[in-house]
Amino acid sequence: MAEPANRPDLAAMIVPLGRSLMAAEQPILAAHGLTMWAYVVLSHLSATPTRTQAALADAIGADRTRIIGVLDELQQRGLIRREPDPADRRVRLLSLTAAGRHLRETVSAAIQANEERLLAALAPADRRALLRSLRTLADLPRERLAGTD
Amino acid sequence: MAEPANRPDLAAMIVPLGRSLMAAEQPILAAHGLTMWAYVVLSHLSATPTRTQAALADAIGADRTRIIGVLDELQQRGLIRREPDPADRRVRLLSLTAAGRHLRETVSAAIQANEERLLAALAPADRRALLRSLRTLADLPRERLAGTD
């Protein structure tokens, strides 16, 4: 049996921290006319070329009906391309434009600069361990997190 | 100038992780007839005696009108006490009953047992560093997180 872990729940530390980080991003995003979802979309397309809108929605944890307005605006602003796939005209191939890639890099740099300010509160070794650990946990398959395995 | 930090945004790792952790808590909470907010209230009252409902709401990041229904049910189930302060009859003094304290401990143990399963994916040193770092970041004053200082 595990000894009684005398610590706050992991979720109780992580969820409010996530909320605060999101709140800290808000002004940066607003300065570039982006909503949080728009930024998430840009980031995901930047990292992972995605074929269908449904796959994109699933990957970023959004409902597929909800990203449509987001994509509409990103396309209208020339930040993404959304072209019918010649091989299957039902699907819209999604990709970043040069402008979209550039904007995403600019915003990401600003966001990470703010985050660096916070990470400065940690000892360098802890900071590295934190990022490494978060990556490990974030990469766990969802079933493992949910405990359904 | 800081070198380009080649990492995902902190928020992009933490927020989905928090969502997953919350989802993992859901069945445990439901098994004990608790909503997330109810559990948050029990946990906070367990750790920090709180005088007014407004202070409680503020501390847990909820709107003060929103916890009323939560408190109603917790009180009705005999998990918390909510007594008018004799010194100022506007305020309701909040405290856990023995039953409330016990339930909170039971649920917390179950939640942390699941979390231990996840933390097992980390090297022991990383695990310690993660918890230490999260605590440090979670304890930062909100203004520092928000970058308004």
Place this chain on the structure above:
DNA sequence: TATTGTTATACTCTATAACTATA
């Protein structure tokens, strides 16, 4: 007049259901 708690209302976000077009 200001504050605690409460209720009623409006708003935002999100998910569900129904539709169009392709396959």
Place this chain on the structure above:
DNA sequence: TATAGTTATAGAGTATAACAATA
């Protein structure tokens, strides 16, 4: 018939405004 995308609608969650009691 099944799937990608879309639109319209309904639902949950949240915040705002107005109120009663007390200070």
